[in-house]
Amino acid sequence: MKLCVVGIGGAGGKVTMEFMENEDLDSRLAASITKAEYITPGMIKGIWLEADKNDAKNLQHFFGDFNKGAYPGFFIPHDVIEDGSDLHVCVRERYGYDVKKQGFVRDAQYLKAIYEIFDTDSQIQELAAKEFSLNGNLEGPEQSGQKTEKTEPNGHSSFSKQAPNPIFDCAWNVIRPYTTLGGGDCDGILFIVSFGGGTGTGFINPIINNIRNEGKSDYPVFVLGILTETGSFADRAQNSKEGRRDLAAISAIYDLLTKSNGANGVILVDNQILLELFESDYTAANKFIYKMMRPMVLGRNYPGETPPSQAIAHNFTQGLLRPPIFVPLYATLTRCKNPEEELIRKALAEGRLFGCTPEDADFAVVFCRGFIDSDKIRQALSAQIGIDEDKIWVLRKMGEVDDEILIMLRNPYGGDAQAYTRQRTLENRFCEVISKALQYMDENVEDLFYEGKDSRKNPDSGKEESVKLTERAKQALDKFYFGKNGLTRDNLGKTDGFVNELQEAERRLQNGEKPFFLSPMRIYQREEKESGDKGKFDNIRGKDEISIIIDKRVREILAEQGLIPKTGQDSVRSAAKILE
Ligand SMILES: Nc1nc2c(ncn2[C@@H]2O[C@H](COP(=O)(O)OP(=O)(O)OP(=O)(O)O)[C@@H](O)[C@H]2O)c(=O)[nH]1
Ligand SMILES: [Mg+2]
Numbered sequence: 001m002k003l004c005v006v007g008i009g010g011a012g013g014k015v016t017m018e019f020m021e022n023e024d025l026d027s028r029l030a031a032s033i034t035k036a037e038y039i040t041p042g043m044i045k046g047i048w049l050e051a052d053k054n055d056a057k058n059l060q061h062f063f064g065d066f067n068k069g070a071y072p073g074f075f076i077p078h079d080v081i082e083d084g085s086d087l088h089v090c091v092r093e094r095y096g097y098d099v100k101k102q103g104f105v106r107d108a109q110y111l112k113a114i115y116e117i118f119d120t121d122s123q124i125q126e127l128a129a130k131e132f133s134l135n136g137n138l139e140g141p142e143q144s145g146q147k148t149e150k151t152e153p154n155g156h157s158s159f160s161k162q163a164p165n166p167i168f169d170c171a172w173n174v175i176r177p178y179t180t181l182g183g184g185d186c187d188g189i190l191f192i193v194s195f196g197g198g199t200g201t202g203f204i205n206p207i208i209n210n211i212r213n214e215g216k217s218d219y220p221v222f223v224l225g226i227l228t229e230t231g232s233f234a235d236r237a238q239n240s241k242e243g244r245r246d247l248a249a250i251s252a253i254y255d256l257l258t259k260s261n262g263a264n265g266v267i268l269v270d271n272q273i274l275l276e277l278f279e280s281d282y283t284a285a286n287k288f289i290y291k292m293m294r295p296m297v298l299g300r301n302y303p304g305e306t307p308p309s310q311a312i313a314h315n316f317t318q319g320l321l322r323p324p325i326f327v328p329l330y331a332t333l334t335r336c337k338n339p340e341e342e343l344i345r346k347a348l349a350e351g352r353l354f355g356c357t358p359e360d361a362d363f364a365v366v367f368c369r370g371f372i373d374s375d376k377i378r379q380a381l382s383a384q385i386g387i388d389e390d391k392i393w394v395l396r397k398m399g400e401v402d403d404e405i406l407i408m409l410r411n412p413y414g415g416d417a418q419a420y421t422r423q424r425t426l427e428n429r430f431c432e433v434i435s436k437a438l439q440y441m442d443e444n445v446e447d448l449f450y451e452g453k454d455s456r457k458n459p460d461s462g463k464e465e466s467v468k469l470t471e472r473a474k475q476a477l478d479k480f481y482f483g484k485n486g487l488t489r490d491n492l493g494k495t496d497g498f499v500n501e502l503q504e505a506e507r508r509l510q511n512g513e514k515p516f517f518l519s520p521m522r523i524y525q526r527e528e529k530e531s532g533d534k535g536k537f538d539n540i541r542g543k544d545e546i547s548i549i550i551d552k553r554v555r556e557i558l559a560e561q562g563l564i565p566k567t568g569q570d571s572v573r574s575a576a577k578i579l580e
Helices: 009-019 028-034 053-057 086-095 109-120 122-133 166-178 199-213 242-258 271-277 282-297 309-317 340-350 374-385 426-443 471-482 498-511 542-560 571-579
Strands: 003-008 045-049 073-075 188-195 221-227 265-270 325-333 363-369 392-397 403-410 455-457 464-466
Touching: 003 009, 003 166, 003 199, 009 045, 009 053, 009 188, 009 199, 009 221, 009 282, 045 166, 045 199, 086 109, 086 122, 086 471, 109 122, 109 166, 109 199, 109 242, 109 471, 122 166, 166 199, 188 199, 188 242, 188 309, 199 221, 199 242, 221 242, 221 271, 221 282, 221 309, 242 265, 242 426, 242 498, 265 271, 265 309, 265 403, 271 282, 282 325, 282 363, 282 403, 309 363, 325 340, 340 374, 340 403, 363 374, 374 392, 426 498, 471 498
Parallel strands: 003 045, 003 188, 045 073, 188 221, 221 265, 265 325, 363 392
Antiparallel strands: 325 403, 363 403, 455 464
């Protein structure tokens, strides 16, 4: 496995930095003089996607400007759209969104809407095709020290299949050459984002859609997501209150977990746990995130144990209809004889990076570094949490000094209606985030439409910027959040819509149901030209989503009749067996 690490947004960039330290030369200057190849541990390649130019250009000195050939580099996707171009103006006139906004709108829906506008509005698509498809100006610059084999004459392959989506296409185009899909040598991507801001949370789903829409349904894509902390610690730096950060976080996670052909796994880390461990020091937390991920991404594999990313991705998602959550548990021990049992015990007792109930996991992957016996790991984990040994997959690598393990528990929750009442369960943490997001929406409905409060001075132009959505955009958001009847104060979330879906998810978590997010949601619907079914499949997209809705209904009916338990992702399969 050789990964391309793509950090998105502030926290995503800072954690990616830890993965990208140069192994050979500490000095960037010396490296550039000697034209030394930039070598990271594990030969990881990487890039940082950012929306805030000030953060990228002035507030950090690790990443250079990708457009000037720097490596490792930052890239500002919205720069691809020219200020004042027909496309820029048209999106603003029709919807009110400024596609070049530098990311002060701290929510996931802003970029989701922009992605879906380009995905659905034929007028915008025509303009985008005129400005981008013809002259091919989405092409990235030569990447220093990297292979830049071009697979298409104009650098954007997706256009032959669908309309250009410039911001996300150009982001994919700068990642692609690092991957085996574009002539590079990375056989998988690890996206790193925080769930809680606007850039990382807003970008992660559209960019995965872009990869999948290109027809790359089996290219391994993993997401490492850092859930924003509770309390007000991040409020000032982030200029965003807890409830709002929670809404951004849950929106992004919702989309990730409901996209049936999306990521191969969403690895969740809770900033709350990290900041308690590292006394609110983000830098120390970031270093630890890298350290705990090393057994997955680094090191020489044991002879005969060298699975490519594809095998890992396949095992991660095997048997599931939706992308799974993985909770990482990490432990390290000074090298000793027979460390396996103690490593497992330590990881379970002290190494959980997100609330969970290990006994409820339906599968576990254990990445090891050091002198470790696979059988003993399987026996110890099976004995301590009770899952079958054949549901535990052990992958070993050579280590450095100490022995380390990273246990990835798949979907370690569900089946216990009391779990949400206990601290440090996944149900409890998600219920907390959902209820704070719901409360925030209830108390700040106008924020959902960016009314009044969202403005700031643009550091480039010095002008005050704010968002003023058009009626068209407001109506779409109204329907997205509050369902077909729109917002009525005393009816919040009682019809369909995202608010209702969140309430339902909270209820499922409280009942111990698994999974808890089911139906994909869209703000802008695709036109149903051929079928004439416009409006009939609101919030649904494609065959995958339709099959999920059918799956959901079948499960409800079977559960009502007592044929299957209420929990379990595999319930349709088990129901099919019962019916046979
Ligand atoms: N672990 C960790 N978490 C961080 C760090 N910086 C910010 N966070 C958390 O991540 C959340 C989102 O912050 P950013 O990643 O800066 O947001 P963004 O993706 O750049 O989005 P914008 O809102 O557009 O700036 C914050 O609310 C914090 O909870 C960091 O360096 N390390
Ligand atoms: Mg930011």
